[in-house]
Structure formats: structure tokens, C-alpha cells
Amino acid sequence: MISPQLKNLEGLISTQVVSDKGSSLEAYANQILDASLSWKDVRWLKSITNLPILIKGVLTREDATKAMEVGVDGIIVSNHGARQLDYTPATISALEEVVDAVRGKFPVLLDGGVRRGTDVFKALALGAQAVLVGRPVIYGLAVKGEHGARRVIEMLKDELELTMALSGCPSLTDITRTHVRTKHDIGKLQSML
Numbered sequence: 001m002i003s004p005q006l007k008n009l010e011g012l013i014s015t016q017v018v019s020d021k022g023s024s025l026e027a028y029a030n031q032i033l034d035a036s037l038s039w040k041d042v043r044w045l046k047s048i049t050n051l052p053i054l055i056k057g058v059l060t061r062e063d064a065t066k067a068m069e070v071g072v073d074g075i076i077v078s079n080h081g082a083r084q085l086d087y088t089p090a091t092i093s094a095l096e097e098v099v100d101a102v103r104g105k106f107p108v109l110l111d112g113g114v115r116r117g118t119d120v121f122k123a124l125a126l127g128a129q130a131v132l133v134g135r136p137v138i139y140g141l142a143v144k145g146e147h148g149a150r151r152v153i154e155m156l157k158d159e160l161e162l163t164m165a166l167s168g169c170p171s172l173t174d175i176t177r178t179h180v181r182t183k184h185d186i187g188k189l190q191s192m193l
């Protein structure tokens with residue numbers, strides 16, 4: 001039986017699984033994920049807090065519609081860093097479908113694969129209100145502590161500003177859907193993502 005041994009989590013969580021049902025990895029996943037969670041839990045969550053509730057991990061029109069129905073305050077288009085499932089869609093490719101479904105009812109944010117200012121620009125052009133960054137900040141932190149983490153954000157900001165200048169956008173509100181081409185523009189031009 002193979003147990004995933006996560007060195008960085010040693011002493012924090014147990015990854016030792018003994019199971020006679022399926023693989024050890026499956027048993028581990030079942031142990032850390034609650035499969036009973038469903039959309040109705042969002043309603044319960046809303047009943048116990050006045051804080052805004054954003055649903056993370058939405059990649060399709062169907063889930064965006066469900067999120068609207070249960071009354072969330074926003075959506076984060078995310079594939080959780082593509083660390084769970086091979087061939088999960090790139091979030092930048094899923095963004096437009098979700099933005100179209102939401103029709104401006106609440107903010108749509110995006111994370112996953114944001115590495116350059118141009119990535120931020122593309123997401124904003126396709127209708128994201130903002131992007132979130134995971135690993136790049138952690139890499140900066142690992143290399144140079146707080147300064148490294150700050151530097152990564154500065155680099156993204158500088159690159160975004162340069163992209164805006166080169167695209168004729170003096171402000172964020174000048175970044176529009178016309179600045180990128182996607183498969184939705186087939187017939188006009190090839191995708192440029």
C-alpha cells in the first residue's frame with residue numbers, strides 16, 4: 001500500500017492511511033475532502049454570516065448559474081492551480097463563459113497561471129474584476145522573504161502598466177473585450193491567448 005508522504009506537512013497532518021477500500025490515495029482524499037458538501041450548504045453559510053461569500057472553483061456556465069441561484073456575492077474562476085485534475089481547463093479559457101453567464105450581477109475574479117502582467121491584462125479584458133496570485137508570491141517569499149513576495153507583486157504591476165501603455169489604455173477601465181481575441185471570435189481572427 002502506498003501512502004503519499006508529504007514532507008512539508010510532516011507533523012501537521014497525518015498522511016498515513018490504512019484502508020481496504022480502494023487505493024491509499026483515494027482513502028486519503030476521502031479523509032481530507034467532505035463529499036457531502038453541496039450547493040445547499042451555501043444557503044446555510046449565508047444564514048450564519050453577513051460577510052460576502054465568494055465561490056471558488058467555478059469553470060462553467062452551469063456552475064456560474066447555480067452560484068447565482070444560491071445568491072453568492074462573487075465567483076472565483078479557478079482550477080485550484082491545476083493541482084488536482086489533469087486536463088482541467090485553463091482558467092483564462094473558462095473565464096469568458098462564466099462572465100457571460102453572470103452578466104455583471106456580481107464580481108468575477110480569476111486565479112491560476114497568472115505569471116505576467118499580460119496575463120492580468122487578458123483576464124481584465126475578458127471581464128474579470130481582479131486576479132489572484134498563488135505560487136508566484138510563494139516563490140518570491142522562498143527566494144527573498146517579504147521583500148521577494150512584494151517584488152513579485154511589483155513586477156506584475158509594472159508589467160501590467162507596460163502592457164496597458166502599449167495597448168493604449170491609460171486606465172483599467174480602458175481595458176475592454178476588444179483587446180483580446182478568443183475562440184468566441186472565430187471568423188474574425190485566430191485566438192491570441
Ligand SMILES: Cc1cc2nc3c(=O)[nH]c(=O)nc-3n(C[C@H](O)[C@H](O)[C@H](O)COP(=O)(O)O)c2cc1C
Nearest residue numbers: 056078079080081111112113114132133134135136
Ligand atoms: C501548495 C498549494 C496548496 C493549495 N491548497 C489549496 C486548497 O487547499 N484549497 C484550494 O481551494 N486551493 C488550494 N490551492 C490553490 C490556490 O489557492 C490557488 O487557487 C492557486 O494556487 C492559484 O494558482 P497559481 O498558483 O497558478 O497562481 C493550493 C495551491 C498550492 C500551490
